[in-house]
Amino acid sequence: MGLRERKKRQTRELISGIATMLFGQRGFDAVTVAEVAEAAGVSQKTVFNYFPRKEDLFLDRLPDLIDLVTRAVRGRPEGATVLAAVRGVVLDLLREGHPLSAYPEPTHVAFYRVVVGSPALQARAREFVQELEDLLTTMYAEAPAPGASAGFAAAVTVAAYRSVYFSTAARLLAGEHFMDVREGLAGEYTRAFDAAERAIS
Structure with a gap:
């Protein structure tokens, strides 16, 4: 650089x-x-x-996930699925303790409270989820999953990520200790992506 x-x-x-x-x-x-x-x-x-946009000042890491997913899917080994590439991105982020994986830290509660307190930020988060789904729809269309449409495969893949991320945030906001929430998070992602794989296979 x-x-x-x-x-x-x-x-x-x-x-x-x-x-x-x-x-x-x-x-x-x-x-x-x-x-x-x-x-x-x-x-x-x-x-x-x-x-x-103002919302991008606070949710400034969201474009990073788009870039990571794009590079991982485009550069995946021959024979690897789109879902496997996305799973790899999320689990790599988790191992790094990256906020995009919802890896719990004490400071994250304050972050989530700001989001919950702002309709504008919540709307931007929903918009981003749609942007990610649209991106994956395009990528699945280029390499269709057997037995599933590109749109369905993309929606299920995003749901696997989103469900674990949002449930982790909810647990922290409910007062659970971040170390308790952190334990088993990799397993939750694995189960969610396994379920997604079964749904689109």
């Missing part, structure tokens, strides 16, 4: 970090993009150059 790319990444992380702090303190809907820009020492135009 060149110097320019590093600086752009640092600026993006700075803006996102400050936005996340402000949203956590006051709630997503109570903070304006202008306030984020001022706190970060940049213009509103700069904020929107990095984050086209």
Whole structure:
């Protein structure tokens, strides 16, 4: 990565970090993009150059999952299924302790509370789920699963990921200790993807 790319990444992380702090303190809907820009020492135009929508300031990791899934499916070994590639992405993220896998950390409760408290963020999350499903529909259409339409296969694959992620968030919000939630999470994903595989085979 060149110097320019590093600086752009640092600026993006700075803006996102400050936005996340402000949203956590006051709630997503109570903070304006202008306030984020001022706190970060940049213009509103700069904020929107990095984050086209306000919701993207807080849910800034979602595009990473699209990129990871795209690369994994496009680059999967010959004979490997789309589902296997997606399963591999999710389990790799879990092993890394990445937030996109719902790997529980103490700080995640505050994150989920901000999302639950904002209809705009909830709408963006639902929109992202649809974007992921649309992407996988295209990919399944290129390599059809036996016995299932591309749309059905994509919906089931996304459901395997989404169901475990959302149930993990719900458990944390309900007050379960993050270590208790963390235990067995890999098994939950495995069972969910196994069920998806049976459904589309």
